Amino acid sequence: MEENLIxxxxxxxxxxxxxxxxxxxxxxxxxxxxxxxxDKEEYLEIDKEGFAFWTTFEE
Ligand SMILES: [Zn+2]
Incomplete structure (x- = not known):
């Protein structure tokens, strides 16, 4: 079994x-x-492009 741990x-x-x-x-x-x-500016830039988000990994 493969565990999908992050x-x-x-x-x-x-x-x-x-x-x-x-x-x-x-x-x-x-x-x-x-x-x-x-840094925060970099994060906001990534976020604006849609490549950053908060996510939950538990199934
Ligand atoms: Zn950490």
């Missing part, structure tokens, strides 16, 4: 939900992790 790209925490960027290229579990990797 880990934060910053702190490696197993995420039940969090930010997904660029269609799953990057995952961040919290604002803290997200904004330690990219």
């Amino acid at each position: 880990y934060c790209d910053k702190c490696n925490k197993n995420m039940g939900d969090g930010y997904e960027l660029h269609d799953g290229l990057y995952y961040y579990c919290s604002d803290e992790c997200l904004f330690s990797e990219i």
Whole structure:
């Protein structure tokens, strides 16, 4: 069986939900992790293009 676990790209925490960027290229579990990797302007830019959203991974 394949477990579909998602880990934060910053702190490696197993995420039940969090930010997904660029269609799953990057995952961040919290604002803290997200904004330690990219700045707010960059996030807003990605968000505007529709490549950033909060998502839940539990089935
Ligand atoms: Zn994290």
